[in-house]
Amino acid sequence: MAIPKRMQAFVLKAYGGPELASLQEVPVPEPAPRQLLVRVHAAGLNPVDFKTRRGDLRVVQRYPLPVVLGNELAGEVVACGAQVRRYNVGDRIFARVDKSRMGAFAEFAIVEEDHAAAMPATLDFATAAAVPLAGLTALQALRDELHLASGQRIFISGGAGGVGTFALQIARHLGAQVATSASPRGEALVRQLGADTVVDYTRERPADVLSGYDGAFDLIGGDSLEQAFAIVRPGASVVSVAGMPEPQTASKDLGRGLGLQALFWAASFSLRRLASKYGVRYRFLFMHASGEELSELARLIDGGELKVIVDSVYPFERVAEAMARLEAGHAKGKIVVTMADK
Ligand SMILES: NC(=O)c1ccc[n+]([C@@H]2O[C@H](COP(=O)([O-])OP(=O)(O)OC[C@H]3O[C@@H](n4cnc5c(N)ncnc54)[C@H](OP(=O)(O)O)[C@@H]3O)[C@@H](O)[C@H]2O)c1
Incomplete structure (x- = not known):
């Protein structure tokens, strides 16, 4: 043309x-x-x-x-x-x-x-x-950061949104059991995508009904992220894409120097303190573009494993x-x- x-x-x-x-x-x-x-x-x-x-x-x-x-x-x-x-x-x-x-x-x-x-x-x-953006975010968080393995239990907040709809299915594809938070508007969808447990966040706090999980992927931030620390077991990881960036976000994801690392260190101080109170690792992920990983998602889609x-x-x-x-x-x-x- x-x-x-x-x-x-x-x-x-x-x-x-x-x-x-x-x-x-x-x-x-x-x-x-x-x-x-x-x-x-x-x-x-x-x-x-x-x-x-x-x-x-x-x-x-x-x-x-x-x-x-x-x-x-x-x-x-x-x-x-x-x-x-x-x-x-x-x-x-x-x-x-x-x-x-x-x-x-x-x-x-x-x-x-x-x-x-x-x-x-x-x-x-x-x-x-x-x-691309939501699919890669879900793949990178669950596989590369949380190292989600078959048989593990994961909590994913906000399962009905753009990233959540990929994350629920990828978690199930990796063999995990999945709990998610959704309003009644999203409940049928998240169940259809494989959520084993759905907490209606408009009626109850996920941390009041879930505990001992092997990891959490937070898509909401704020109070929802803080609840994730209580939902996972000590030694587990909480990865957020919606909370506050921490020093590794600057160095590992953004390739930036000490200035931004120090800023993120200060900005995430109270979150990291809360994480350490629960004995949990906190990580904020900035996804990255990758044609190779996108090809993996294409294979899952064409194989009927990812809607x-x-x-x-x-x-x-x-x-x-x-x-x-x-x-x-x-x-x-x-x-x-x-x-x-x-
Ligand atoms: N760091 C990164 O690299 C990266 C990459 C991708 C996305 N993100 C971030 O991740 C977040 C999610 O992105 P997205 O594309 O999934 O957003 P989205 O599609 O706009 O999410 C909307 C969904 O969230 C649900 N929701 C709202 N509040 C909720 C709560 N308290 N608990 C559970 N569900 C709730 C809504 O359900 P109801 O209306 O039914 O309540 C709605 O279905 C955004 O902040 C985005 O910026 C970051």
Whole structure:
């Protein structure tokens, strides 16, 4: 296809409220030697999109503004950098895009070759776009951080959301028994995805009814995270993606130096003190893009072992509405925007 010079994109012009992001015409980016230019057919939404817009993550990632928002996509390769080896024009790929650039809420986007994976053969673009960020987060937390093993019992808070719907199934795939928290709006879904025990967090505190678990994966933060320390047995780990970053988040996940480590050390002090009172390890994970791990998820999806739960699909023109639905915090599975065929 002929690649146009300009495209529609959802652009953030200043940090703050929803009115600061809008659809605009911007230049189509050009791929560097190890990058792909992808015609985006669909892009998934994640809380990081509105947190970025609000400026919540500026201490970790500061973008030169204006910047095109959006962190994951599914689409078709339309151009390859000179050193790209694994992909060709016409390939259907999905990816979590590089977090230092973003850019998935656009008609065209740049994807690092190493961050891309061939799209699952059994999925359409809209469903595939829902996978990368949440799916990789769940895999990395459960397998690489919690080292979840067959027969163990895990507590996953917020099982009905974007990350939770992947985490419940991956935990079951790893052979674990799963307890989760969900409101009555999400109960049928989390049970369908394999939750053995469901605590209605609107009626009771998970820590009042669960104990002795081998690990916890927290998707909610705050009081929900603090309860997780009481739910796991001494010596177990609690991994959060929604609580307060700790020093390892800076060094291991972000590759940053002593300045950010010290900041996170101070910010997580009371949480780490609580964890040590319970004899529990606390870790805050920042997920990373990985084409290789995304291929593993694609295999699970095509093998029928991992279902992708899509809450709703909006046309790209209504991306602001889709963001508002996500920000309201009640999505069941993932929210996606789709670009019109041209
Ligand atoms: N650090 C990282 O690398 C990373 C990566 C991915 C995500 N995250 C973070 O992880 C968090 C979850 O992301 P997500 O995509 O799963 O969010 P999401 O899809 O917006 O989660 C929404 C779901 O959470 C449920 N929920 C709300 N409060 C709850 C509570 N107190 N207990 C149990 N469930 C509750 C809602 O159910 P009801 O409406 O029925 O209550 C809704 O179904 C976000 O803070 C996100 O920023 C971090």
